[in-house]
Amino acid sequence: MSGRIGVIIAGFILTAATVSAQGVEVSGNVGYSLSEGVGTSRGPLLGQTFDRLNIVSGGTFNFTFGVFLNEQMEVEFLYGQQSSRLDAEGNAPTLQVSELKVQHYMGNLVYNAGTHDSRVRPYFFGGFGATNFAFGQNLLTGSTGSIQNDTQLSTNWGGGVKFMFSQSLGAKFGVRWTPTYMGSSTDGIWCDPFYGCWPIGQHHTVNQFETAGGIVLKF
Helix, strand or coil, X not given: CHHHHHHHHHHHHHHXXXXXXXXXXXXXXXXXXXXXXXXXXXXXXXXXXXXXXXECCEEEEEEEEEEECCXXXXXXXXXXXXXXXXXXXXXXXXXXXXXXXXXEEEEEEEEECCCCCXXXXXXXXXXXXXXXXXXXXXXXXXXXCCCCCEEEEEEEEEXXXXXXCCCCEEEEEEEEEEEEECCCCCCEEEEECCCEEEEECCCCEEEEEEEEEEEEEEC
16 A cells, blocks of 8 residues: 555656646654554453553654745655554553554645745645554563554645745744544454454544644755
8 A cells, every 4th residue: 555655646746846847845844743542442451451552642753845836836745754652551551562653655735825935934735645653662571573564544734834044945833633544443453463453443543743843945
């Protein structure tokens, strides 16, 4: 799935650049993401009962590469990553399951208010792509296996403000909401070779709310 989505996003951006390249903009940003996990079918783990898998909030960074179609409209590729951890929650104390990196690969359509020489430019965007859940060290006592990585279709929506110090250098501050669809209640999710699989419960979407700022370069 992630390969097909990547090809679609790359084709989208390359086509736009070929049609009308009115300028290129890149940015690098750091921030923080508030994250939400998913409910699971209630079941035992290490003698305790848990009914939720939670993605712990954490620091983020993202890079963007955009091509302007005209003074306002821009197509953009975004790569973002959040440092996180997967926890199991329920009636028992929270159990740390695994280290986790959440990676976003997004193709966005961006609307920039004002003109190309405006010093302050509010912007709004929406797009789609893929979110990859890359699991690291297993934190469960007595387990030597690792949790299988998972990639799912996702969208992202947001906006912010760009402050241009010159024609080519500026600062950028924005917010981004990324909902990731994880499947229906009958699908499996995040299987561990030692403890088995966690089926999805009532909540089918992982949500992340990022606030970030950084540097903008225009060419």
